[in-house]
Amino acid sequence: MVFALLAVVHCRGGSGEISGTVLDEKKMPVIGAVISVSSAGIVRAQTATDYDGIFVVSPLPAGSDYELKVTYKGYVTQIVKNIIVRDGSATKVHIHLAPDLHEFKEVVITTYKAPLIEIGHPHNIMDAGIRHTGITNTADLVSVASPGVHVRHGESEAFGGRVSTTTFIIDGVEDHATAAPAEKHGGRLTSGEVNDFSKWKLWKDLSKGELSMYSNIWSMLPRHRYTVLLKSKDNTPLCNARVLLRDKATDCVLWAAVTDNTGKAELWDRIFTDSNKDHRIYAELRYRGERYKIRNLRPFSKRINVLNLPFPCDAPKGLDVAFIVDATGSMQDEINYLKEELYDVINKVKDSLHEHEVRLGAVFYRDHGDDYLTKVSALDNNIKTTVDFIKDNNAGGGGDGPEAVDDALDVALNRLEWNKDALARIAFLILDAPPHDQAEVVTRVHDLVYEYAKRGIRLVPVVCSGSDKSNEYLMRSLALATNGTFIFLTDHSGIGGHHTEASTDKYDVSFVNELIFRTICQFAYSTPCDQVMMQIADTLKMSNEPARDSLVKLAKDTVKKDTSKYVHMKFYPNPTDRILYTEYENVKGNIYVSDISGKLILKTEADKGGKMEIDMFDFPSGIYFIKYEDEKGVWLSGKFILLR
Template sequence: MKTLLLITLLLCPWFVGAQSVTVRGVVRAQAARTVLPGVRIVEKGTANGTATDARGRFTLVTTRPTPRLLVSFIGYVTKEVAITHPKDSVVVLLPEDETVLSEVVVVGYAGAAHKSSISGSAAAVSGSPSGVLIRGARSTPPASRPAPKAKTSVPPTGTRVGAGVLTAGEINDFSKWTLWPDIAQQDLNHWRQRWHLSPLERYAVQLVSEAGFPVVGATVRLLDRRDSVLWQAQSDNTGKCELWNGLFTDRQPSNVASLQAVVEGKTYSLRRPTVFAQGVNVLRVRQPCQAPSIVDIAFVVDATSSMGDEIQYLQAELGDVITQAKDSLASSTLRLASVFYRDAGDEYVTRKTNFSADLPATLDFIRHQQAGGGGDFPEAVDQALTVALNELSWSPHAKARLLFLLLDAPPHENPPVLASLQRSIRQAAAQGIRIIPVTASGIDKSTEYLMRSMALATNGTYVFLTDDSGVGEAHLKPTTDQFTVERLNTLLVKLMAKYAYTVDCQAPPATRPHQAETLSGHYQQVADTTMGTTHSTKREKRYTWTCYPNPVSEVLHVQLEADIPELFITDVTGKILLRAVPAHYKATIELGSFPTGVYFLRFFAGTRWEQARFLVSR
């Protein structure tokens, strides 16, 4: 028998070591057939993964002979690919995400001449959910609270509701930064004074390693002339952080003297940092590329009676979000926690479950909560934040820490509560915890301003439910130029993916492109075809744009065929990093200070936003 086994092994050398194979391939957009850089490829059921290079190519050594790969990227549907013939090159076609709505709502904000501010979503938007009426654009009447509306769909007690029902929009004020100061100092100025919050004097910082990779999780401080700390934050998944001066005080002459970053015990300083209007402050530090795997996500939920019209739907949406997040963040260690809160004098003020990688346990906790108590408009928001920040075990080594705050009412307005809110905002920023408010029906303009300010102060974004689902009372439209309506579950998963995206430090040199490419596309502008005549006729004319090289290390060249007033460079979170003004239909954009990663070139072409995804490679 032993002899027979030996002969079998000698005749079948492939038997030994057949548990791992090398898979090579390319990922393209299904519709345009263009290559997609920065796409995550993960072997299903493992943390083993890689990312595509600038030409959409990847190489992955798997742990199984016939693996299944999860292929995912922001704005595209995650695809599962079965590898049956590993020796063949794989071509993966990713379809654009069509689970979001196609409604772009023009709110009618007329407080500034910045109508072309970048919208909050960087992903393509199309399709519509079953049973949702897509309305046309409308203007919002000036009001502090939404008018009562008899349009409520509350499921009977015990009824199980499904996910994909609630609709929402997002305002990333970092992506609309030229619009925000006008909104904060004009339309919402009264609420700025009420909450003693003024996120206006902004200092953006980018940490880059000597090898050109973003530095994640470093402590960064803004200092005054006496070296006292004005603000402290942590660099995020893209190596950036946001620092603020005078956030809780009336604006006074700036006393900012320097900023300081602490990386692995070593201090790096920059004297006389510039405000964001003058550029991003870049610090180069000595640190090898690191890719943390932990993603901490906490859901802090208002469970008072006023949430009764939407809480069951929110619970269903969160359950679906958790399931989707597990798949889209397959290469990460996902930990969840939750805090439910009511108000003083209710059955309870806060209930919590701590961070755990046991996702079903957290989901079970969320499903067993019910709305009750409350009664007055304000609730114990401040106490919920205190519990979430101090009693949940946030990982100091996470690449993303997200606190989703779901509510329909503001905190109380008194000095102790305001002081508590200020402490929580400062603490969240210092710990690198992004606060992402999700506001439901019933909020007013005061609450909107507070939530958007908290999001800015902690490097987060603002999410709000809309009327499109037909669920709940009337939802207040935000003060902005326009926003895109999406399904809530899709939007939340997309945000998680954006904020958890990190550059792959282990990309093998063989996958790096040897030849750069030129990106191109078309845009339309309204042209006057009969200038100088009695009657003027206007029509849309098609133009071509190009940008090169891709990947880029120092300078990105952009060529246009028609006048475009501004070009923007944004990161994967939608945050504006750089603005350029073309001269004679051309622009030369210096990117030498940008770390390795995926970026977007964006510009407004009369009726719509155009964008190109490109890779910065060192």
């Protein structure tokens, strides 16, 4: 569905813009949708939607007919034609994307089969080997002829062009126009995420049960958690405040952290020891030369510790993102695909996060005794520098399992020159093997993790094929300790070796480029100081009842459906300045509220009367989600805005 209207804005003389929103079938923003604007068959500009699904293409010469194309993996491509751009005006185009059920089923739900053709390897594929693909014509034949591939089918044959060419040979005749090799743009590797902050009780159960043996190997147990939330006098989050967890008896610093884009800092007691001794603790806060104390500090299981400081709203624009990549031989099966995914992420960041001052960097590492130990590309606002560095590095060496992860973490921490005033500092640790487990290495990892947390650099491990449960436990612990999240590749893509599924109750499968980009957006979102946010419907609803077309089908099949047990919930007003009113049916147990990064921040038991008020007084302005898990374990979620 497409809606277009004109609104006057201030644009440069002789030009205008095309802007608007992209929403999915649930009217939720689509993040990272690719927007292409063309005229006369030539692409004039490209961008991507931001966290709110908003895009702006500007400036565009006035007086031309434009075509706008919206693409997003798993959804039907939308094309809007005959768009007029007028001088000094903005043409608004609002897109509703519909799921591509065929692609969704093949890519996300069912288990992938290995690709017919592996890119970069010479192949000869005969008729019997590809008959199951349904190829019946020359165009389809060419579509499977990747660079370096010879395909024979019946009386026809095709040779894919070399990587550097666009030439195809069909039945002995060169063809430059019929087809060209597909562009490398990511969206091939599949992945899942476990944000243990959003499943805190489950993590505590796992760390004491299924994964408990690994806490002894790595001498690391993130369990004793304290959360501090800082708000400005304008009720907006305060980021980059330093928060120290101190022992009252000795005044020693037990942990140090920095408040994130939501104003929260995660503090840990006894994370590197199995001691059962409770510390008498308090929190010390340092912000703009002033110091404050929270003496009656309560653990997360009791509450979030909230403090208002007498400072105005501050929304930093800096964004530092680094990729720390295992480049040993065991990564050979996936590293080229991963590089494609990273190129796509980098382009999305460049095109979508215009309001941020983005710097990107990378560290590639191997192991002791290899050709090199680490290679570094410093954080830089020249995006091309990082892209070229990633292109120039490949996998090799290694081979003994554990690698020099500690050296890579050290180099990334101390040589990338992180911006201490940035809104977000994120390091994606992409690997398939843990560090060595000698005592001195484990101690060094502890020291490095503490420094990452102290400097507010969030570690986000991305675990690849060949990893084991021990490495999973360590990586999830690193993510918790540094306020990050945990990403793992899955077998759904059919690429690479076997991927170990994470220990969790359930997870969604996403393309890894989209998941990494979404993580960056979540960690880099900030509440505008002027609090100008996109207005959404005053009253929103959520339900687990099947869609109307499903009910119609059931009726046609003469299957009786009892709808009395479906969950129905509505919540209002939206935005709210404090109280969120809820009305519901068939809701039992707890209703939760999470922040934009997925952390659960509030839990309240549903009142039996079918109505309840959720008081958001303690929390700063921003985007939040109300969540409920039904009896079948399906989570329902609705977005609302708090404007204080």
